[in-house]
Amino acid sequence: MVAYALCAVAALLALSPIAVAASAAPRGARAATSLVYGACLIITLILGAIALFALYRDSATTSVVTLPLGLPWLGAHFRIDALAAFFLVVVNLGGAAASLFALGYGRHEHSPQRVLPFYPAYLAAMNLVVMADDAFSFLVSWEFMSLTSWALVIANHELRENMRAGFVYLMMASFGTLMLLLAFGLLAGPGGNYTFDAIRTSQPAAIVAALTFTLALAGAGSKAGLVPLHAWLPLAHPAAPSHVSALMSGVMTKVAVYGFLRIVFDLLGTPAWWWSIVVLALGGITAVMGVLYALMQRDLKRVLAYSTIENIGIIFVALGLALAFQSEGLAAAAALSLTAGLFHVFNHSLFKSLLFFGAGSVLNATGTRDMEHLGGLIHRMPRTAVVFLAGSVAISALPPLNGFVSEWLIFQAILLSPQLPSWGLKLTVPAVGALLALSAALAAACFVRAFGITFLGRPRTPAASGAQETDGHSLAAMVLLATLCLIAGILPGLFIDALAPVVQLLVRGRMPVQTGVEWLSIVPIAESRSSYNGLLLFSFMIVSGATTAFAIHRLASDKLRRGPAWGCGYPDASVAMQYTADSFAQPIRRVFGTTLFRAREIGEMPRPGSTAPARLTVQLRDLIWDYGYAPIAIGVDVVADRLNYLQFLTIRSYLSLVFAALVLLLLVLAIWP
């Protein structure tokens, strides 16, 4: 099983030099695009099938493949257990959808030789991270994943903001890898045995476990986008080409969640009681801050990137609940929370990829990502509008689609938490529940804004009124993802049962079996407590809506006439009179943004008689950047300035420095016990 997967990954890696060669050939760009993306599509489908097979079989004897690569005394271990199988499904489903989308989208890329070689390598790296079974191969694959995605982020290097985004991304990625390196170093202990099997059986001291947990949270959290380590995400994700953005938001953040799960749930053993409080608090804050940031943005892809941060917050809330229940030994409740978190991982990868594909199609069709320049695209790009609407409804956690089911499961887990004895949890969980509910409502507002301003209304610029519909491949990818969203929403029992082996592996408990429940409902705890039937709700909505329409059209009236919109008596209202993205967010900005973003609206009116334009400016400050990141940058600058003198010393000074270092090391060696 693992061997087949590794062969597929090798095939992906082999595609990179082929891509270089193919796109270097004259007139070969188009063929290279189809070749590379087509091959990636096939290989990721194969990998996904292997992963699904591994998940359903869930053999306790999962094979381990050891390759003679890497460190000579260690080798490179790879294994596919239930957790790895699930995340492989997520990665490869996202990869397949992105490759299918890119078959159409990639043709518009103006420098494909900067994108094509790194794309299969990126997919391969993500697969390797999930399959890695020892710390060294994990870290090498993780860094390889960061580097390939960095190369893809700076693909359009002409724009200065892309280069800045790449720089910030590289810094944060290095920080994350450093944290994970230290974490694995602590886990491996003085014995230095890096294989996961050895780490699993060793029992670290409480202080070591606490330190490892913090380092893992910082490392994996920075890659996933937890506040306050999120600052790179809204810069880097929009800068990359759209199919890569979808992979970064929908899939790479999930690989980071996998890293967290592997270290904290699998390798560290029973968690301490306070770990869950930290994760819950960070998750709740991330969820609300993410969506509030999203409501302040005008760039469509930035809105989606911040929305990713919000959903990562939701996932970490679910994981925090699972940690809390596990530290008290409540396996059933832990299983419910963990299932909810993993289901949200799957759901988010689906609808976030869908939304990024939609944004990419809009970018291709109109040439701009700025919502203030779009509008009325539902008439010009009707099919794209339908699938983008499906993605928006799904991400706003509205029934009958899938986003609602995972949020519903998390709420059910919150309702189980009064049984936790810790006082810290008794106070944190209701607060986090309120934050979660707030983020869900704000997410709906955010996506009414994103879909409404972009697709509805009237076109605000000629670019928007001249848009063309997306091509077939891209549409096919989006329709596929939208259909999966619907299926996951109306038949969630299938997915919950598929997640059971993963949950069993991590918390040694599982949710009740869902396939036997009558009418295909899901019952998370007990029949009398709560149940949900997505299929029934969906069918009721369709049937009652259709019968009402039919009845009214037959019995009352079906006449229709077109006329101008109500203009309050003013003739021919200009297109600029409709609501803009900033004006739509104004009430929410005023309620939440005045304190959190120091949001101010400054109006400059010209003096009477002057023909200068009046100007209304919205001023926002990113407080986390100003007080968290900027001082670090300034500090580094100051220290570097001070240390600059080291560049200009005499030869004698350099020799004395070398001599001093040597003497110091010999002293340490002499004193070390």
Place this chain on the structure above:
Amino acid sequence: MAVIRDFALQGAQMLLVLLLSPLLTGFVRKLKARLLRRQGPPLLQPYRDLIRLMRKEVVLADNASWLFRVIPYFVFAATWIAASLVPTFRSGLLFSWSADLIAIIAVLASARFALALAGLDVGTSFGGIGSSREVMIASLAEPAMLMIVFAVALIAGSTQLSTMAAFMNSPEVGLRVSLGLALIALVIVAIAENARIPVDNPATHLELTMVHEAMVLEYSGRHLALIELSAALKLLLYISLIACLFAPWGLSSPAAGPWEFTVGAVAYVVKLAAGGALLAVFETVIAKMRVFRLPGFIGAALMLALLATLLRFVSGSF
């Protein structure tokens, strides 16, 4: 046989909420008018309005899309389903297990999402005003509603509405602080969600004071009829919800005979009338708030509901 009876009862419930809601709206309007020393429209006027609107030709704006035409049917379907799942004269309806209270709230949220999109579709300023204010109100009212659900669910031990109603009707419930807080918060949220004074004025035609009316400004004919019917259904839903959770006396249980049914039905009508009367009186004595005082008002509901949930987490006797 029992299945057919249950089906019939569920169908009766669906029809009942549909037929009673315009009457409730008419009753509230009549009472408000009388309190202002006016005659007011007749009680059955909303029925006549709906029939008249259904028969009229729809006038669509030039650039309204297919979404604009589909949304009234979707909003109506969603609100009707939600209203059919709230126990009115009898708990334990056939399909009550398919959606618990959280799902009912989410279905109403879908309806609101669709209506907000409809406001943006035509591309005028009025729709934008309505939609942006509506999502601001929703961003506070929906978390408050969810926290209320948490507080009551933690007392009743379930989020299934039938189980909750049955528990509230039993002697085990007692007078609890959290329930009092949840009741106050639920009343505030109900006012906010149904676009009543002091949050929004259902009878206004001035754009600057509208929230709900601004979103549906462009609708006409049968579309407008469906949206007005949905608004009436939503009011009925919220009053029924308050009644079944906080005044469940008279609610017949699933295994009841025909006498309990009639008692339940009569009790339900009485509760609706009482709720409508209280709403009319409240709307008459208080003035509409400025839009930017609303976050404080609805935020207070969120705080109360959060306090109620917190108290439940802290101790079992709160």
Place this chain on the structure above:
Amino acid sequence: MPALVFDIAHLLAGSLVVMSFVQLYQDRLSALINVFAVHALVLALSVAWQAFAQGAPHLYITAAIALVFKAIIIPVALRRIMVRLGIHREIEVVVGVGPAMLLGIGLVALAMVVMLRVTAEADPLAREDLAFALSVVLLGLLMMVTRRNAVSQVIGFMSLENGLVLAATGAKGMPLVVEISVAFSVLIAFIVIGIFLFRIRERFDTVDMQALDKFRGERR
């Protein structure tokens, strides 16, 4: 029946906490005085119910004192001060309503945690009433800290004392002598504050504490 007694006591104590929150929410002075009157009324009801529940008739006198002094005399006096000083304005706040309510919830949570942990083996009715009483005290202090108008600070002080009375009645057996002496000392403090307010107003034409700071001669 005892469960109902328990529940009603809880309900009244909880209503006192809710009234403190309502006080925090007010931004007009006349409304604040009215809410304070209701606050004192709820306190009187709560103390009277405790008198019934514990079978301690002297608490009825405490309830009567609370009703007459705090719910009737003091609000009337405050309203007259308000009219005489001419301060019908809004209450200037240091911290907005939203953050103040959030802080209030945090304080209630803190009071719950402290009281329920410290008194782990005491009678449950007394424990939870003490927790509510501490919440009212803390909310009264919060009001004093976050309001700039002197009259609203006085009301915060009064509601703090209401919380103390609730705690004392909940703890089963506050002697009447203590209650009367506490009530009189509060009354005297109130009269002194009132006199000072008049003098301040005569001298400086304002009772806004922040404005008065400028006259202290020190920079903040």
